[in-house]
Amino acid sequence: MDSFSSVQDLLAVWQPEMPVYCVYPHVYQNSTQNFINGFPGRVLYAVKSNDEPAVVRAIHRSGVTDFDCASLSEIALVSNNCPGATCYFMVPVRPRGDARMAQQQYGVRHFVVDHPKGLELLASEIDMTRSVVFARMAVHHGSAIYDLSSKFGATPEEIPGLIEAIVAYGAEPALAFNVGSSVRSPDAYRYALSLAARVLSELPIRLRLVDIGGGYPQSYPGYEMPSLDAYFCAIRQGLSDLPLADGGEILGEPGRALSAPGLSALVEVLLRKDDRLYINDGLYGVFWELRFEGHKRYPVRTYRRGELLHSHEERAFHLFGPTCDSTDRLPGAVDLPADIDTGDYLEFGHIGAYSLGGRTHFNGHFSDKIVSIDNCNELPPTERNLVPFQSLFSEQAADRLVELVAA
Secondary structure (H helix, E strand, O other), X not given: OEEEOOHHHHHHHOOOOOOEEEEOHHHHHHHHHHHHHHOOOEEEEEHHHOOOHHHHHHHHHOOOOEEEEOOHHHHHHHHHHXXXXXXXXXXXXXXXXXXXXXXXXXXXXXXXXXXXXHHHHHHOOOOHHHOEEEEEEOXXXXXXXXXOOOOOOEOOOXXXXXXXXXXXXXXXXXXXXXXXXXXXXXXXXXXXHHHHHHHHHOOOOOOOEEEOOOOOOOOEOOEOOOOHHHHHHHHHHHHOOOOOOOOOEEEEOOOHHHHOOOEEEEEEEEEEEOOEEEEOOOOOOOOHHHXXXXXXXXXXXXXXXOEEXXXXXXXXXXEEOOOOOOOOEOOOOEEEEOOOOOOOEXXXXXXXXXXXXXXXXXXXXXXXXXXXXXXXXXOOOXXXXXXXXXXXXXXXXXXXXHHHHHO
């Protein structure tokens, strides 16, 4: 991977014709350690949110040793890039033979099921006596943008029977649930943990592990979420009534919260038509997530001839991707320097979550150019009205957040 001290240094020696994706390892170190220090349990990185090897390695080097994997290929990726890491095969339905391969070739011990037939299939492939099997419970909260319990999850009433069957097969039983994706209220975790506590209290045994899933959000321009501290506080409160075995712990599966901050996308303006800008990446590329409900913009800055373009006047522009499809248009409008023109570059920050993994080759447009920005003083673009990125990792972070909200 090529390394540069800044995007300006990159543009001083290279004017890329294809999109370039910039990894900021020191930003990943900060965001990852911030989450590890605040979360009251074991942190599993959800690989699906960004499976770029450079990102996975950066998160591993920053202290994450456990990984939530949803496929055999993700397990192989982690095993090949993260020495000593532990993979959890946390999807209830797998292609035939994948669980066997995961255990025999990669030493995976943790699996999940949500149905008796799924448990039977799993038991036919792995050695249950050296495995931990999570029973996934369906839990949804209205503050989650996406319901992750409509496809997977047994009802709370079905969980005791599923736990009993796991024990009968000789595996260690555990409980898992996921309140949804991009959860907008910390109360979702209080609710889910109270439901889990009720179910666990009815079991004749005490479980050692409870996986409370992901959903920890990221703020974007015009789309501000509560601080992670608010979620951690809600989870701690919910844990007070959770009946676990001695030495028991909870697991969390952050994806977006870890992967979003440390990646940016550098794209070129191919053509300007009045208030329309045509760029060389779009909804069939790294911006694909913008098709769905949720945030509609990323923080952005502009470069001209390798230097930051500052302007006293801004104007709202509509951005279009490079394909022939008329729907390849970023939602809303983006405020940019009024004199932006063909040949300038835009760098979009906080784009690490659900971006690289969803790119397509539609119309032949695809870039796999990844570079590293290694100067610790360099940060991806941030939005002026959001909490400054640096402050999230200072000892005064909570006090600073209160001050900003009060202002």
